[in-house]
Amino acid sequence: MRRILILGGTAEARALADTLVARGVHVITSLAGRVANPRLPAGEVRQGGFGGPDGLAAWLRAERIAAVVDATHPFAARMTAAAAEAAARTGVPLLVLRRPGWREGPGDRWERVPSLQEAAARLAPGSRTFLTTGRRSLPVFVPRADVWFLARSVDPPEPPIPPNVEVVLDRGPFTVENERELIRRHRLDTLVTKDSGGPMTAAKLTAARELGLRVLMVDRPAPPAGVPTADTVEAALAWVLGRS
Template sequence: MPASDRPILILGGTAEASKLATRLMESGYRVISSLAGRTKDPARPEGEVRIGGFGGVAGLCDYIARQHVALLIDATHPFATQISDNAIAAAAATDVPFVRLERPAWLQRPGDAWTTAMTLEEAVAAIPTRARVLLALGRQHIAPFARRGDVHFVVRMIDPPEVPLGLIDYELELSKPGSLEEETAILKAKRLSHIVCRNSGGTASYAKIRAARELGLPVIMIERPHRPGANTVPDIDGVIEFVEANLSF
């Protein structure tokens, strides 16, 4: 099969993955973007799109073989460790070129009041009694906070949960991350005293960090798990260079 007919598979779901798909399509590559399907109405990137898991390393290997994938790109969330580990293993097993796009982590700036946590449990323990906390983590990371009945949580989600969250004292904020002005307004309106979030990096959700800085609110920042550094680039241009070096029409 000619290289031009073989697709590039992007493991996506991030803003960078969507922009990358557009760039590659504009350059004439065939692109398949794979989305996890955790939101009900995800923004669909340009090109072909599949939604749902693969069934572990074996399932991803099978998909790569069936689709004659020419190159694999991991552009998932920095905390999506399972799919990233599966991608590394599948690329090695199938011998397809592999590159990971991982946006740089946020760095603490003057005026930031961060408490660093390496795990969810450390973040739970760091919250002071009677705090009012914006919990911006994703529904699969909420459960450890259920033991903090002395804290009021404002839980940000894109879609309403299908089952109760299990938190003792909480309210839902059904919205996507907004502008600096919007994030500031939410923090003030909800009378929030702290933010708990993960160090996702990028620009899409950074406004809440800026708003916390300007309002003098503490942030409990969950740091990223250690990831292999091989074949990892920090931006879309680096991925494009890798693609051009490894694929030809």
């Protein structure tokens, strides 16, 4: 059986690895190591980076990888670009697996923005803002000393962080009831989030709609041109099985 590399870290990556391993496919899942205690998939797991496109290309050749599925977070643009370049150099087939983004519905007060920097610039002075953009994004909001932040992340953030911030350490999935209580308890009026998609963290959007919060939604980067994509684990599974 040929060897498949999954660039992981998402629920979709774990589900794909689990299904492929159950079917007898040799799966190696690569995790970037940014979360202290990640949920591990079935099969072989590799921790840490590859050293950019050059390192990844050399690793693909050395490990005789038959195909790569990039199932990283929708905002892991650097890893996706490196995978596309390495795949092009080596001729190894690459698929980008991305769950669909969220869609605005009736009653939502969304403003789509192209970047975290634009989200920070649009915050109203004196607002009480719920940040769910990840611990590595906090330095972007440091200049906004006129805003109070509640920042949620899986692991503790490292400096610099905004001066007026309270950090909540938690991992999804979250419920609408819990998100609603959190918003009310901290008197939040604004939510800043990335368009990650998926059900694990969507409850905050429902709670924000019910409580009338303004939402600054950061658009996800586009996938590399010319690389095939799938938006479900089932579609990715069919693609892999056609190459193994």
